[in-house]
Structures are given as C-alpha cells and as structure tokens.
Amino acid sequence: MLKTFQTAYLLKNTYRVNGIIYSIKQIPLLRRVLPDSLYRIRGFKILGNILSVGWEVVSTFLGKFLYLLLLVCGLGELFDKAPQWQVFLHIFFVLTIIGAYMNTYLFNPTRDKYYAISLMRMNARTYMLSYYIYAMLRVVVGFLPFTLLFGRMSGVPLWICLLLPLLVAGGKLVCVWIYLFRYEKTGRNPDENKLNKWDWILAAVLLAAAYGLPYLGIVIPWQAIVALMVLAIAGGVCSVKKVARFTFYRELCQMMLAEKKSGLDPRVTSQKLVQDASRKKISTDTSITSKKKGFDYFNELFIKRHRRILWNSARRVTIGALVVVAVGVGACLLNAQVARATNESLMRLLPVFLFFMYALNRGTTFTQALFINCDHSMLTYGFYKKPDTILKLFWIRLREITKINLAPAVVIGLGLSILLYVSGGTEAPVNYVVLPVSILAMSVLFSVHYLTLYYLLQPYTAETELKSGTYKILSWVTYLFCYALMQVRMSSLVFGAAMIAFSLLYCAVAGVLVYKYAGRTFRLRN
Amino acid sequence: MEFIIENLSKKFGTKEVLKQIDFTFESGNIYGLLGRNGAGKTTLFNCxxxxxKADSGSFFIGENGTRRPTVxxxxxxxxxxxxxxEFLTAREFLKFxxxxNEKSIRELRPLDEYFEMMNIVPEDRDRLLKDYSHGMKNKMQMLINIIASPNILLLDEPLTSLDVVVAEEMKQLLRRQKDGRVIIFSTHIMELALDLCDKIVILNHGELEVVDKENLDNGEFKDKIIQALREEEHA
Known part of the structure; x- marks a missing residue:
C-alpha cells in the first residue's frame, strides 16, 4: 500500500513539476531564452519540486481556511438571532452534508486517477485506497487548525472543535459507502460530477437550510448536532471496512474514467467546447434562404443563420435603451430637480458614453463567430484568399456589423437629444445634433475597430485559439483608452465634435491599412 | 507545366525543418510525399x-520556358x-x-452533376454541412478543389479516415484529375502511395528527394524507400 502511494505520489509530482516548468516556459520573454531541455535540468526539477510541495501544503490548508472564514464565519456573522457559536455549528454541519456527497475525493475522476489507473495500469484497489487514506488525512489535518481557530473565536467548546474535522471525514466515508453500495446494486456510475436532478435539489434545500434557518433565528440544537456527529463518525468507522473490502475498484474506475480517454488535454477540450458551442449557434431553420448572389449571398446566409447571437443582444440593448430613455423623460417631466441634474450631466458626461458604447459593441462576438464558423474553414481555399476577395468581404462585413450596432446607437443618440430637450434644452442648439451624431460615430468607430483588428491581425489559430499577443494588447489598450477618457470631464459639445473627427480619421486610416495589408495578413495562423 | 520550389527554408526555433529545398514537380503526375513523423510534410504544404511564412524561398509555375510566381x-x-x-448547405456552398469563380471555371456544369460525380445523394445536398460526416465533408472539400482546378493540388493524408468505398472513389477521381496539374499527396501509408502515385518523393532531414523505381517490383521498391528513409536518419 505504502509503495503504491509512493509511486502514485511520485507520478503526480512528476507531471505537476513538468506542468510548472511548462508554465514558466510560456512567459513571453523567458520562452526565447529557455531551452527545450529544461525538463532534464536538475536545478529546474528541484525548483519545480519545491513549488509542487509548497502547493501541496498550501492546497491542504488554504481552501479550508477560506471556506471557514467566508462561508461559515463570514456569512454566520450576518445572523444575530441565535448565539454565534450555535450558528457556526449549524452552518458548518449542514454544509458538511453537502460536501460529503458532492465532494467525496474518491469518486472525482481526476487526472491523477486517469494517469495512474488507466494509463499506468496500477492496481486500482490499492491505488484508490492509498489515495483515499491520504485524502482523509488531509481533510483532518487541514481542517483541524481552522476549526480550532474559528470555532474558538465563535465560542464553540474546545472538544467540539476537535471533533469537527472527524465529522467531515466521517460524513464523506459514509457517503462513499452509500455510493459503493449503490454501485453494487445498480451499476450506476459513481462519478460525483454526474449528479442528477435530486442531488441538486437536495443541495439547494440544504443550502437554504444552512443560511435560511439562522436568518429566521432557528438553528439545529447543538446537542442534536453532537449526537449526529458522533453517529457520522461511528458510521465512518464502520464504512472503512466496506471501503477496504470492496473488490470492484478496477471496473468502477474504468467506468468513471472512460470519458477521460479522449480529450485529456484541457486546451483541446476547451477548444472543442468553444467550437461545439459555436456550431450550435448556427440556425437549422430550413426556411432561411437568400436571393442574392456571390459574396452578398454568402454573407446574407451567414448573418441570417447567426441571427441569434448577432442580433438578439443588439435588440436587447435597444429595448433597454428605450426603457431608460422613457423613464428618464418621465422623471424629467415630473421633477424639476431631476431635470436640472440630467441637463447638467448631458452637457458634461458624453465621455462616459464612449465607455458605454465600447461595452455594448458586438464587434468581438461578430469576429469570433466569423472566424470559428466561417473563415476558419474558408481560409483553406485558395479562391477565398485572393486579396480582392478579402477586401470585398471586408466591406460587406463592415456594413453588416455597423448595421447590427446601429439600432442601439440610434436609440441612445436620439434618446440623449430628447432628454436634453425635455430636461430644459440648451443654449447652443448644435448640441441636439452633436450628441446623436457622436454616439453614432462611436458605434461606427468600434465596429470598424474590431473588424480591422481582425483583418489585420487574424488572431486565431486553425484550432480556433486566440493566439496573437498584439491583438490581446490592443484589446487592452482599447479598454484603457475608453476607461481613461471616461475620467475626462469636458463639455459634451467639444468632446462630441472631437469624437466625430476622430472616428472619421480612424475609419479612413483603418480603410487604408486594410486595403494595403489585409490581403497578406488575413491568413490562418499555425 | 512545372511547379518549381526554389531555396525554400523554414526553421522552428533552432530546428531546421526545411533546408534550402530546390525541387521541380512536373504536371500529369501524382507525387507521393513520404516522410517520417515530424519530418515537415505539413510544414512544406503550409509554406x-x-x-x-517561410524563412526564404519562392514558388513558380513554369510553362513553355517562361515562369511566374504562384498566386x-x-x-x-x-x-x-x-x-x-458549416453554416451553409452543400448546395449553397457550391452555388457560392x-x-x-464563374469566369475561371472550365466547362461549368449544373450543380447536381457535380454532386453526382461525388456520389452525394439528392437528400444530402440541401443539408447543412455542420451535420455532414467526416467523409462527406471531405468529399465536399475535394469537390470544391476539383472544380477550382488549381495547377497544384496538395493533399495532406486525405484518405486515411475515409471508409474503403469512399477512399476508392477518391482515388479514381484523383487519377482522372492529374492531367495538366501537379498533385502532391502526403501519406504515411506506403501501399497507398505505391498504388496511387506515379512518383515517390521523400522528405527527410529537411530535404526532398525522388526515389527512383527503376525496374524494381513493388516489394523491392518498398524496401528501397524504407532504406532511403533509414539511411537519411543516420546520415
């Protein structure tokens, strides 16, 4: 048993260390300096080992510390209708029940188990048992300091604090026993991540009981908790025998780990998720057709079949904006003070709207859908990569994305003018024009911005992973730019005029850049 | 017509995957491109x-003594x-x-004729491509490439995951398509290469090299190819 544990631990440690070295190698500047032979170098292995052991220690304690600090003590403080120490016990006890069946450790199909049992063909029973003993020890050792610390702080008697970690372990053991029993009877996969409807309902009820009852001033009497605790610990001791004597660990593990066989690489799995999700967004409505020809035909089908992701949120924003404007107009008409405040804000707060328009823009959703569901495959065809094809589609797409973002922009822009009017008007009527036009300009600006970035940098790889560092940096710069301008306080008239000019200039420059470079830059990345 | 590669090099880090390759492919031939795992076949195609982006190198189409860069x-x-x-049906994709490409397609035919050529049955023609199987998608991709009739057709392990019937159909199709163009077919399956290809080229240690069949029978030729791949390794 000890040998198995040692082997398993070394195995886990090895890939953890390699994982650490791999992450070190992903840091942009270091990547160039560090050789591939890094994994062989002793010093690095030692460094990795230190980090790995450190992580083991931290992960034993940190989670439990935070759990008790935030979920038990922190939320417990909110309820003052019952004695603090009883609230502590109540919440801890009920949450422990949820944890007992949702987080057994044994039935979590982790990578460790897959590597050791499925790939390395270690003895499933000894592996699972040694793994489990270690997990239970970690539970007890990890909880003890904090049940003592937080328990004593809340005024829980010392002897109960000492028993609490055993309650956690006992509860988990009892649940493991139930899972094993059920497996023997029904053959149901004990994977604890595959909970059914009832498990979730139970969890919700328990969660409500954990916090709802103390809120009402009700807690489970501490004597009952102690009795149940003793029962759970006794049950835990009994189930040790069952767990130790269970003989079907191999077949149970095969079943539990079967899905790990494909897609263990988290990157591949997450990419597949993204791709599947994107594919699902394609409308299967057979009545969708197009009467257009060529590129317009191609584009129209794309837009129509992606209506759900492209138009729905624009529609929601439009409706939301309509409601806000209507409420604003109503408030201004009813209350002179609100009207005055609104009027003042409108004359000064246009920069804030730049940030709104940034946040509301659907540019990235559009380019992502374009890539994953369309360009990703089309860019492998020579005819699609001809510079004039690329440009033609760019203009068509620019038109589309601008259209999508236009409806919310028109509502917001006109809404501002109307609000300005009903809130008392302005001395310079030109404001009525500058406000809506600058909002429109912002909307167009962001549409152009995202599409241009997409065409000039084409940040995705053939596996639909976002890989361009430049793209990420520019996205940040965009955010910072909008955020910084939000802090600016200047007259809306000046800002609006400047924004219109800037947008025009930006679009012109973007157009030129796309015209000159997109033919070369719009490519699949490898 | 000839397809000329001149001085093509590509490095990843310090690893030289393609080393100043100079090679001329002649039209009317299917070239079987063989190489060990990681030899750089896909890199060559991608370049x-x-x-x-290759580190250096140019590609030309040569015809009647003149040559021009590839487009x-x-x-x-x-x-x-x-x-x-995936968001189009097979018919919509083909129509688009x-x-x-109206101007450049030679002998344009009704769409259904193309589907018949690929044995894509009528009920599948108006289904979204996202619901197509791997093999069916492959047929569509091949069909588009065949209609486009490019001067150079690169095929990267295209038949490996197809069922035997479709694979056989594809082979027939490729044989019919080889006139007037260069087809380069990369594969790991020696039998497939010997069965389908007119010439065998190996890529090893970043260099392209023809393995001459001379008058060997298939068995001997196979040994020669394997020998060549091995020797290169020790070179």
Missing part, C-alpha cells in the same frame, strides 16, 4: 499554401481534417463557389 488560385489544399463552412 506552399502561404499559411506559414493563391494556383493552389488547392485538401486537409486531413476537412474544413467546410461557382458564382464567384
């Missing part, structure tokens, strides 16, 4: 297709994992393709 339309690339626009 030719300009999906990957995207010269090259068709069929990948092992087929890529088709035909419409924007």
């Amino acid at each position: 030719v297709n300009r999906d990957l 995207p339309e010269d090259i068709g690339y069929v990948l092992s994992t087929p890529t088709v626009p 393709f035909v419409e924007i």
Whole structure:
C-alpha cells in the first residue's frame, strides 16, 4: 500500500513539476531564452519540486481556511438571532452534508486517477485506497487548525472543535459507502460530477437550510448536532471496512474514467467546447434562404443563420435603451430637480458614453463567430484568399456589423437629444445634433475597430485559439483608452465634435491599412 | 507545366525543418510525399499554401520556358481534417463557389452533376454541412478543389479516415484529375502511395528527394524507400 502511494505520489509530482516548468516556459520573454531541455535540468526539477510541495501544503490548508472564514464565519456573522457559536455549528454541519456527497475525493475522476489507473495500469484497489487514506488525512489535518481557530473565536467548546474535522471525514466515508453500495446494486456510475436532478435539489434545500434557518433565528440544537456527529463518525468507522473490502475498484474506475480517454488535454477540450458551442449557434431553420448572389449571398446566409447571437443582444440593448430613455423623460417631466441634474450631466458626461458604447459593441462576438464558423474553414481555399476577395468581404462585413450596432446607437443618440430637450434644452442648439451624431460615430468607430483588428491581425489559430499577443494588447489598450477618457470631464459639445473627427480619421486610416495589408495578413495562423 | 520550389527554408526555433529545398514537380503526375513523423510534410504544404511564412524561398509555375510566381488560385489544399463552412448547405456552398469563380471555371456544369460525380445523394445536398460526416465533408472539400482546378493540388493524408468505398472513389477521381496539374499527396501509408502515385518523393532531414523505381517490383521498391528513409536518419 505504502509503495503504491509512493509511486502514485511520485507520478503526480512528476507531471505537476513538468506542468510548472511548462508554465514558466510560456512567459513571453523567458520562452526565447529557455531551452527545450529544461525538463532534464536538475536545478529546474528541484525548483519545480519545491513549488509542487509548497502547493501541496498550501492546497491542504488554504481552501479550508477560506471556506471557514467566508462561508461559515463570514456569512454566520450576518445572523444575530441565535448565539454565534450555535450558528457556526449549524452552518458548518449542514454544509458538511453537502460536501460529503458532492465532494467525496474518491469518486472525482481526476487526472491523477486517469494517469495512474488507466494509463499506468496500477492496481486500482490499492491505488484508490492509498489515495483515499491520504485524502482523509488531509481533510483532518487541514481542517483541524481552522476549526480550532474559528470555532474558538465563535465560542464553540474546545472538544467540539476537535471533533469537527472527524465529522467531515466521517460524513464523506459514509457517503462513499452509500455510493459503493449503490454501485453494487445498480451499476450506476459513481462519478460525483454526474449528479442528477435530486442531488441538486437536495443541495439547494440544504443550502437554504444552512443560511435560511439562522436568518429566521432557528438553528439545529447543538446537542442534536453532537449526537449526529458522533453517529457520522461511528458510521465512518464502520464504512472503512466496506471501503477496504470492496473488490470492484478496477471496473468502477474504468467506468468513471472512460470519458477521460479522449480529450485529456484541457486546451483541446476547451477548444472543442468553444467550437461545439459555436456550431450550435448556427440556425437549422430550413426556411432561411437568400436571393442574392456571390459574396452578398454568402454573407446574407451567414448573418441570417447567426441571427441569434448577432442580433438578439443588439435588440436587447435597444429595448433597454428605450426603457431608460422613457423613464428618464418621465422623471424629467415630473421633477424639476431631476431635470436640472440630467441637463447638467448631458452637457458634461458624453465621455462616459464612449465607455458605454465600447461595452455594448458586438464587434468581438461578430469576429469570433466569423472566424470559428466561417473563415476558419474558408481560409483553406485558395479562391477565398485572393486579396480582392478579402477586401470585398471586408466591406460587406463592415456594413453588416455597423448595421447590427446601429439600432442601439440610434436609440441612445436620439434618446440623449430628447432628454436634453425635455430636461430644459440648451443654449447652443448644435448640441441636439452633436450628441446623436457622436454616439453614432462611436458605434461606427468600434465596429470598424474590431473588424480591422481582425483583418489585420487574424488572431486565431486553425484550432480556433486566440493566439496573437498584439491583438490581446490592443484589446487592452482599447479598454484603457475608453476607461481613461471616461475620467475626462469636458463639455459634451467639444468632446462630441472631437469624437466625430476622430472616428472619421480612424475609419479612413483603418480603410487604408486594410486595403494595403489585409490581403497578406488575413491568413490562418499555425 | 512545372511547379518549381526554389531555396525554400523554414526553421522552428533552432530546428531546421526545411533546408534550402530546390525541387521541380512536373504536371500529369501524382507525387507521393513520404516522410517520417515530424519530418515537415505539413510544414512544406503550409509554406506552399502561404499559411506559414517561410524563412526564404519562392514558388513558380513554369510553362513553355517562361515562369511566374504562384498566386493563391494556383493552389488547392485538401486537409486531413476537412474544413467546410458549416453554416451553409452543400448546395449553397457550391452555388457560392461557382458564382464567384464563374469566369475561371472550365466547362461549368449544373450543380447536381457535380454532386453526382461525388456520389452525394439528392437528400444530402440541401443539408447543412455542420451535420455532414467526416467523409462527406471531405468529399465536399475535394469537390470544391476539383472544380477550382488549381495547377497544384496538395493533399495532406486525405484518405486515411475515409471508409474503403469512399477512399476508392477518391482515388479514381484523383487519377482522372492529374492531367495538366501537379498533385502532391502526403501519406504515411506506403501501399497507398505505391498504388496511387506515379512518383515517390521523400522528405527527410529537411530535404526532398525522388526515389527512383527503376525496374524494381513493388516489394523491392518498398524496401528501397524504407532504406532511403533509414539511411537519411543516420546520415
């Protein structure tokens, strides 16, 4: 048993260390300096080992510390209708029940188990048992300091604090026993991540009981908790025998780990998720057709079949904006003070709207859908990569994305003018024009911005992973730019005029850049 | 017609995957490109297709003693994992393709004829491509590349995951398509290469080299190829 544990631990440690070295190698500047032979170098292995052991220690304690600090003590403080120490016990006890069946450790199909049992063909029973003993020890050792610390702080008697970690372990053991029993009877996969409807309902009820009852001033009497605790610990001791004597660990593990066989690489799995999700967004409505020809035909089908992701949120924003404007107009008409405040804000707060328009823009959703569901495959065809094809589609797409973002922009822009009017008007009527036009300009600006970035940098790889560092940096710069301008306080008239000019200039420059470079830059990345 | 590669080099880090390759492919031939795992076959294709920027090198089409650089339309690339626009039906994809390439397609035919050529049955023609199987997507990708009739057709392990019937259909199709163009077919399956290809080229240690069949029978030829791949390794 000890040998198995040692082997398993070394195995886990090895890939953890390699994982650490791999992450070190992903840091942009270091990547160039560090050789591939890094994994062989002793010093690095030692460094990795230190980090790995450190992580083991931290992960034993940190989670439990935070759990008790935030979920038990922190939320417990909110309820003052019952004695603090009883609230502590109540919440801890009920949450422990949820944890007992949702987080057994044994039935979590982790990578460790897959590597050791499925790939390395270690003895499933000894592996699972040694793994489990270690997990239970970690539970007890990890909880003890904090049940003592937080328990004593809340005024829980010392002897109960000492028993609490055993309650956690006992509860988990009892649940493991139930899972094993059920497996023997029904053959149901004990994977604890595959909970059914009832498990979730139970969890919700328990969660409500954990916090709802103390809120009402009700807690489970501490004597009952102690009795149940003793029962759970006794049950835990009994189930040790069952767990130790269970003989079907191999077949149970095969079943539990079967899905790990494909897609263990988290990157591949997450990419597949993204791709599947994107594919699902394609409308299967057979009545969708197009009467257009060529590129317009191609584009129209794309837009129509992606209506759900492209138009729905624009529609929601439009409706939301309509409601806000209507409420604003109503408030201004009813209350002179609100009207005055609104009027003042409108004359000064246009920069804030730049940030709104940034946040509301659907540019990235559009380019992502374009890539994953369309360009990703089309860019492998020579005819699609001809510079004039690329440009033609760019203009068509620019038109589309601008259209999508236009409806919310028109509502917001006109809404501002109307609000300005009903809130008392302005001395310079030109404001009525500058406000809506600058909002429109912002909307167009962001549409152009995202599409241009997409065409000039084409940040995705053939596996639909976002890989361009430049793209990420520019996205940040965009955010910072909008955020910084939000802090600016200047007259809306000046800002609006400047924004219109800037947008025009930006679009012109973007157009030129796309015209000159997109033919070369719009490519699949490898 | 000839397809000429001149001085093509590509490095990843310090690893030289393609080393100043100079090679001329002649039209009317199917070239079987063989190489060990990781030898750089896909890299070579990606460079030719300009999906990957080579460190150096140029590609030309040579005809009647004159030559010009290749343009995207010269090259068709069929990948092992087929890529088709999933939001279109097969017919819509074909219609779009035909419409924007009207001028360059030789002997344009009704769409259904193309589907028949690929044995894509009528009930599948109006289904979204996202619901197509791997093999069906592959057929569509091949079909588009065949209609485009590029001067150079690159095929990266295209038949490996197809069922035997479809694979056989594809082979027939490729044989019919080889006149007037260069087909380069990369594969790990020696039997397939010997069965389908007119010439065998190996890529090893970053260099391209023809393995001459002379008058060997298939068994001897196979040994010679394996020998060549091995020797290169020790070179």
